[in-house]
Amino acid sequence: MSASLFDQLISLSAGVLLLTSVLLVWKRSLIAAVRLLALQGAALAAMVAVIGVFESDLELLAVAGLVLLLKGFVLPFVLDRSRVRTGAVREETPLMNTTSSLLVLSLLTMLAYLVSQPWLALDPGPTTAAVPVGISLVLYGFLILTTRRHAISQLVGFLVLDNGIATVAFLTSGGVPFVVELGASLDVLLVVLILRVLGGRITDEFGGAYLDELTELRD
Amino acid sequence: MNIGAAILATVQVTAMVILSPILVGLMRQVRARMEGRVGAGVLQPWRDLRKLFAKESLQAQGTSWVMSLGPVVLVASSALVCVLVPLVGTVTFPLIPDDLFVMVSVLLIGTVALALIGLDSGSAFGGMGSSRHMTIAALVEPTVLVAVYALSIPVGSSSLSLIVDARLLDPASVASPVSLLALVALFIAVVAETGRMPVDNPSTHLELTMIHEAMVLESSGRDLAWLELGSWMRLGALLGLVGSLLVPWGIAGDVTPLTLLVGLLMLIVKLAVLGSALAAGEVFLAKLRLFRVPELLAGSFVLAFLAVTASYFVVQG
């Protein structure tokens, strides 16, 4: 694989990651959110595969397969089952309206680029140029987590956060040791499964999964 | 250079005057056919213009010279935009800057003229249309600026002809993610600016859903003819801009009969394709509720903004 093709493929997958995250913040439909997350997982897997092919690293290719399976299929599937269980289709009234969220999104993107300036100066290259995308994803995940009221939206935010961290991991160091990667993937899967069960119980108990109805514990 | 630029400018303005009504006719025809109607034919807008020019313009009581001067200002601004935007060729006058900011300002002159016409008659619908129009304009201008600015960063200059020239020389930049992101944002902004679906329904007859139509409600005869022509030329020029940025091949680099002919043909093809695509898309879209329009425009602004930040780092990295 030539260097310029590598450049282009990396920036293409980074672009898809960014675009899917923007659409996740933009759209309030939870069904679309699940599909966008699957697309995001596939883009991340593609990015890992591209790095693996460029550096001829078989382990990275195996990890790319793992990422595709987990983030592209299994997690969106579990999330969709969760959504059906809670019976929700759209996030009705988020804490921050869409226009403000989108403007905050631009500010967060700027912040991500500013924060990653030291590294871009340290090690310029196509992979480090895409690190701000990973950090933006982390910040967008936080935005979704804090401004949405529905349990499924919080799950979506958590998964976007996790995707962002994985992006940074793969871009800065070609991933973490395989054992750690496996453990981390398993942890994410288990957390999502746990939140699915909890979400189901909350739906049964409260009649819906809008988390701002959970206000009985306070000081 | 001056002669060449003058010839090119004349060609562009004349072409757009002739082609814009045909473009609108084509869009209406595509829409009609897809909806299962026969349609009025591609030349119907020209027939409407001919009819309107022959009629006298009636002015409502209480209106002023704005009603008769406004449409002329609109047409003049649209013609100037056709000169500034590199539709057929990229040869420019040395003293008339075809800078991005100048183009947006000229567009704004037309926007304001239209809004004033709507307000002048003092009717409720006119005022409503004008206020909605200005709200959308306020949200669209930044997006257009930022989107084209994103494309200008690799070039280092915000002159439209230089941007198109640079894109012509470097085909890879046309397909880069930054460029695609910026063009998507620009396209959404153009749809909003020219009052197409899903922002405004150009064929609505319900006054409360009107934005553009409400402003021209009180105009008639020759005034209405100028207004329609001016609006159509804006649509043509902006779609031509998107076409030139998306597909820069065929644009004349110098003024010779052959290059001008090629450029003209390419312009016709691009306008036809973009117009048909837009019309086909409109068949499947419903008009957005007015308070959802800022969401759409904020989204397109964010895409443009992301394109700017990304292109800064593609240049540096």
Place this chain on the structure above:
Amino acid sequence: MTVLVLFPLVACLALAVSTAYWRTPILCRFSGLIAAATVTVSGIALSGVVLNGSTLTAGGLLRVDALSAFMLTVVGAVGLTATWGGLPTRSAPATSWTYSALVTLFLGAMSLAVLSDNLGVLWIAVEATTIATAFLVGHHGTRRSLEAAWKYVVLGSVGVAIAFLGLVLLYAATVAAGRPTLSWIVLTQGHLPLDPSLLKVAGALAVLGFATKAGLAPMHSWLPDAHSQAPAPVSGLMSGVLLSVAFYAILRVQAVVNPVLGPGLMRGLLLTAGLLSLAVAAGLIIAQRDLKRMLAYSSIEHMGLLALAAAIGGTLAIAAALLHVLGHGLAKSSLFVVSGRILAVEGTTQIAGIRGLLTRRPAVAVPYLAGMAALLGLPPFSLFFSEVAIVIAGFQAGLGWAMAVAVGLLLVLFAGLARHSANMTLGQDSATPADLTRLDPTPHGPQLPLLLALGVTAVIGFATGPLSTLLTQAASLLVGAP
């Protein structure tokens, strides 16, 4: 010898799997207890091995030094107190197999966390504790416990994810330095040329992430809910040792970062977090209405104190912090166990609803008062000595102003806790007529574990010998004495 390192982990896993598979009443009732006992014995054995001078490793991922051995003993001891003291009485409903299996897994995960050398495995273990305790927190199935469980899992996972980002960047720094590794011993002893700016962000993120799990302000909001809604033994385990394991992770990260960047960054972060935690706890403890929530805020207070000790640095402060971890763990778990018994007999944990406990139920009130005395830092309990040592170390390190603020806040906390406890235990219960007040002498649960726990806490403040050697060794490991 490798067997000794793997033994507690394998034992916990085996017990959990057998409880889940066979589900016999004996296993359900005792598997947590057996697991805790195994961990305690292993911890003591490993401490002995370490004091003899050898360091054990297993599989390149696990490593037992003085600090690990000490923390393992703490995990075991606190676990033993909580599981033994929390054994349900004959009349109470039997423990479900899910509860036992999860508690056993929880103990196993904490043991893995303190035994691992690889920071990645440490992270996995900490995340595993969140997973294991998620359903334990929501065990009662009420609306409140579901709310607490959701908040706990989301905030805990987000915090741990931030820590993962920090570890990822740390790994990237090692890759850039030419030797990709996440092994703690290599990071601290290997003299790798790590890039300072990258390490700064990595260290800050890792500490922030683990601080969320340790319940330090401002990421503490999940703690009062989770620790008050969980069943009492689980709260005891979480407050007593899980927070300390997260703190242990912070100490390990600090030991990696400080040699390269100097103490400034970590000191600033931990000072802020520590003082903020003390302030939050002091502010909210006075108006507390719920007993378990009050104890949870007290945990935030003690974690703040530990953060201050870590900020101060130096052998005295770290050794005192480790002693504090043991003392606080034992005292807090005893208190939570007693609070569980109070809930069982009084039917409520509202402070206003519990009156005259000393006269009505002395066998429940006396352990509570003893535990509270330990928690408040009264001598002869070891918390007195550890808190004094931390303050002295703070003054020695030039952080006198911070120590003065901390002592002031500790006094406020002392007053609040003492007042609530006095309201609950002393005096007569005026609501019930005197002739109907029957003396209830039964302790409603095993007294021996509480006696042992509080007894140990009373004694170790004075103890010298192997314990102090172990603490000094552990502290010097972290301080980086050559």
